[in-house]
Amino acid sequence: MSTPLLQIKNLKVYYHVEAGAVKAVDDVSFDLDLGVKMGLVGESGSGKSTMALALMRMIKPPGKIEGGQMILSGTDLVSLSGEQMRQTRLSRLAMIPQGAMNSLNPVMRIDKQLVDGMLDHNIIMSAQEREKRVAELLEMVDLAPKVAKMYPHELSGGMQQRVTVAQSISMEPDLIIADEPTSALDVVIQRQVMETINRLQQKLGLSVILIGHDMGLMAQSVDQLAVMYAGRMMEIGETRKMFRDPLHPYTQLLIESLPVLENKGVFSGIPGITPSLLNPPTGCVFHTRCPRAWDLCEEKIPEFAEVRPGRWVACHLHTVRTGTKL
Amino acid sequence: MSTPLLELKNVTKIFGGKKDFTVALEDMTFAINENFPKIVTIAGESGSGKTTMGMLMLGFYSPTMGNVLYRGQPLGELDRATRFQYRREIQAVFQDPFAVYNPFYKVDNLLSIPIKNFRLARSKAESRALMGEALERVGLRPEETLGRYPHQLSGGQRQRIAVARALLLKPRLLITDEPVSMVDASLRSTILKALRGLNRDLGVPIFYITHDLTTAYHISDYIIILYRGSVMEVGNVDSIIRDPKHPYTRLLVSSIPWPDPDLAWGGSEEMIQKSQVAFKAITGCKFAPRCPHKMDVCDSMPPGLFTLERDRAVSCYLYRDNEILTREELSKVFTE
Numbered sequence: 023m024s025t026p027l028l029q030i031k032n033l034k035v036y037y038h039v040e041a042g043a044v045k046a047v048d049d050v051s052f053d054l055d056l057g058v059k060m061g062l063v064g065e066s067g068s069g070k071s072t073m074a075l076a077l078m079r080m081i082k083p084p085g086k087i088e089g090g091q092m093i094l095s096g097t098d099l100v101s102l103s104g105e106q107m108r109q110t111r112l113s114r115l116a117m118i119p120q121g122a123m124n125s126l127n128p129v130m131r132i133d134k135q136l137v138d139g140m141l142d143h144n145i146i147m148s149a150q151e152r153e154k155r156v157a158e159l160l161e162m163v164d165l166a167p168k169v170a171k172m173y174p175h176e177l178s179g180g181m182q183q184r185v186t187v188a189q190s191i192s193m194e195p196d197l198i199i200a201d202e203p204t205s206a207l208d209v210v211i212q213r214q215v216m217e218t219i220n221r222l223q224q225k226l227g228l229s230v231i232l233i234g235h236d237m238g239l240m241a242q243s244v245d246q247l248a249v250m251y252a253g254r255m256m257e258i259g260e261t262r263k264m265f266r267d268p269l270h271p272y273t274q275l276l277i278e279s280l281p282v283l284e285n286k287g288v289f290s291g292i293p294g295i296t297p298s299l300l301n302p303p304t305g306c307v308f309h310t311r312c313p314r315a316w317d318l319c320e321e322k323i324p325e326f327a328e329v330r331p332g333r334w335v336a337c338h339l340h341t342v343r344t345g346t347k348l
Numbered sequence: 349m350s351t352p353l354l355e356l357k358n359v360t361k362i363f364g365g366k367k368d369f370t371v372a373l374e375d376m377t378f379a380i381n382e383n384f385p386k387i388v389t390i391a392g393e394s395g396s397g398k399t400t401m402g403m404l405m406l407g408f409y410s411p412t413m414g415n416v417l418y419r420g421q422p423l424g425e426l427d428r429a430t431r432f433q434y435r436r437e438i439q440a441v442f443q444d445p446f447a448v449y450n451p452f453y454k455v456d457n458l459l460s461i462p463i464k465n466f467r468l469a470r471s472k473a474e475s476r477a478l479m480g481e482a483l484e485r486v487g488l489r490p491e492e493t494l495g496r497y498p499h500q501l502s503g504g505q506r507q508r509i510a511v512a513r514a515l516l517l518k519p520r521l522l523i524t525d526e527p528v529s530m531v532d533a534s535l536r537s538t539i540l541k542a543l544r545g546l547n548r549d550l551g552v553p554i555f556y557i558t559h560d561l562t563t564a565y566h567i568s569d570y571i572i573i574l575y576r577g578s579v580m581e582v583g584n585v586d587s588i589i590r591d592p593k594h595p596y597t598r599l600l601v602s603s604i605p606w607p608d609p610d611l612a613w614g615g616s617e618e619m620i621q622k623s624q625v626a627f628k629a630i631t632g633c634k635f636a637p638r639c640p641h642k643m644d645v646c647d648s649m650p651p652g653l654f655t656l657e658r659d660r661a662v663s664c665y666l667y668r669d670n671e672i673l674t675r676e677e678l679s680k681v682f683t684e
Binding site for chain 2: 217262279281282283286288295296
């Protein structure tokens with residue numbers, strides 16, 4: 023078996039505030055193979071966006087990577103120096119930001135913004151080469167060549183988001199992290215942008231980590247689903263299997279609460295509220311809201327284990343052989 | 349026939365000046381009767397005019413042409429007492445659960461100010477009881493909510509307090525503009541449940557403005573699909589989502605990301621037309637430049653509304669053999 027493109031090992035990211043350490047990402051481990059699209063879902067405060075920032079090494083104080091490793095094709099990103107990491111960004115992993123309107127420079131033409139990153143990574147290009155590369159990139163994301171000479175305000179939200187997609191693939195990285203890339207867009211435009219990302223992913227054979235809370239979007243576009251809750255990874259598996267047969271009680275409740283065509287008018291949520299990350303519950307972080315918790319859940323943190331091939335879950339129901347297992 | 353509670357009569361809203369202008373809503377006629385406690389969705393993409401329609405109904409915009417009538421009187425001509433009554437009877441819940449709160453005040457303020465302004469309570473205790481009752485109705489525990497600051501509550505809780513504020517005033521109509529779009533997916537159901545309960549238990553009609561057809565399908569009874577300020581399709585939400593007729597509605601419905609890997613985005617023929625046409629004056633059907641079924645007649649003049657079934661009508665020449673529905677009859681599509 024080949025080694026995965028990305029290996030996250032016991033990653034911990036804490037925000038140090040006056041009241042103590044907020045454990046935004048706590049002891050998370052998973053692997054991602056080359057060419058796989060993974061969806062990372064969770065409610066607000068589950069740590070999914072912190073996870074994205076950690077991968078880019080863009081955690082700002084009071085946040086800090088407390089421990090663990092992020093190995094991208096043999097290199098541990100955690101151990102890189104600032105300058106080495108700067109060189110790694112864009113060339114080996116890139117990010118598609120949430121709001122394109124806030125990430126493009128309003129006073130710079132699109133062509134300049136597309137090559138800016140490459141020039142910063144010391145790629146020497148003649149004027150003709152630059153022009154050619156810009157045209158290629160625009161074509162890849164279905165934008166007209168004339169967009170090159172435009173300013174961001176002349177483009178619609180969907181077109182701006184395509185520009186950021188073009189930026190992210192400009193140096194052909196192996197991994198793209200997309201943090202809710204379409205949350206500000208309408209359904210039709212959202213679908214077009216997602217289809218562009220999917221097409222490029224296949225064409226270039228990239229890995230994508232799509233972060234979001236829209237399970238519908240995930241069902242439509244990712245191969246693997248990773249579910250986070252209160253800073254911890256709850257379950258990982260193949261998307262279709264996760265939807266058909268969720269193993270973790272949290273995933274089960276999450277999937278039951280989704281509005282599908284058949285259950286019109288049924289509004290079921292997950293009872294209770296997310297715990298404070300300052301003082302997370304002892305044992306399993308979900309035990310306070312879990313309908314199937316028993317005393318062990320309060321005492322011991324469940325191990326995140328592979329219970330079936332490719333299926334990982336952190337729940338005593340599936341990892342403890344004795345007791346009240348169903 | 350009684351006078352409708354709120355009525356739009358041939359309302360057109362144009363933004364901008366003489367040269368550079370946008371028609372946000374074009375010749376809209378619609379009425380809401382008090383004794384029709386249904387949830388009606390106004391859906392469409394950005395720029396479809398859905399928010400403009402809500403703002404006109406709330407009296408925050410005045411129409412460029414036409415009239416918005418409250419119990420038969422134009423909004424601009426209401427006397428002081430009627431205006432007061434209008435402000436109380438028509439309530440709103442907005443998109444942003446952060447912006448409606450002043451971060452320096454406790455959330456109690458949002459509830460106690462309307463009680464004071466509309467003189468709903470005679471004593472502190474009575475006011476407190478009213479607030480508690482309203483909060484319980486939206487599924488919040490008053491002892492856990494009152495006395496807190498906005499930042500101590502989740503987006504879902506804050507949005508439910510906004511719903512509680514509206515129902516405190518015993519409204520006759522609730523206008524909600526994207527009430528769940530900024531709230532986490534896992535908390536949306538709590539707000540939708542609160543709205544649905546308000547509609548069912550207290551008989552308050554709700555106008556639900558959204559671009560999200562998934563929640564629209566789940567919460568509403570009827571739907572109006574807008575595109576660039578004009579009505580494309582209206583009718584029963586179940587039949588429209590399950591069997592859309594207008595090419596634009598088909599495009600919208602086929603783009604819904606259903607949370608089911610087996611209900612994948614289909615290759616809709618409407619998707620092929622990708623080019624975005626600028627806001628030019630369009631003489632015919634507004635969707636014609638993007639429509640795969642475009643015929644010559646589509647460019648000549650805008651199609652009227654053609655009746656499909658008893659509770660459905662569509663503005664598309666593909667259905668021109670059907671009976672035509674006059675603009676005035678638009679709200680009559682929604683009958684039991």
